[in-house]
Amino acid sequence: MAKVRKINSVEKAIQNIFKNLNEDEIRKAIKKSSSYLRKCGDDESPHKLQFEDAINLDIESIKKNGNSPLFDYYKYQISKSSALGENEEISKLVSKMQIALGTLTKEYIDSIEENSRGGEKITEDEKNRIYDEILNSESLLKKLKLKLEKSEN
Secondary structure (H helix, E strand, O other): OOOOOOOOOHHHHHHHHHHHOOHHHHHHHHOOOHHHHHHHOOOOOOOOOOHHHHHHHHHHHHHHHOOOHHHHHHHHHHHOOOOOOOOOOHHHHHHHHHHHHHHHHHHHHHHHOOOOOOOOOOOHHHHHHHHHHHHHHHHHHHHHHHHHHHHOO
């Protein structure tokens, strides 16, 4: 039976690398076999993923799928030190997330309308507004992840 990985763990991030990259892509990225990486993804194994390997795996993952599971894990672990409102309910965070994603979508759609300031081309001002909405969504997503992690203990 497959091992269940804790959310926001290095083991879960490695598991996500396997979803993104095949064996050849893993070998190309780190010059090591996928079995080595599987050992690193086992929390009971003495094998630990080297930082340089993590960077190279994320680079390959970004090239292929546009995401970076290991970097996202590191960012999340660092962000855990920031304060999180203990009284904020998960349902409220999910609602805020939906609103933020709706606002992000609206900013994008408004920026590519023919009658927008730059027409179908996105202007720098519109890019900045879209970027701000992305940052807001990421912030809410981090809070939601933290809340979920705390609820599993």
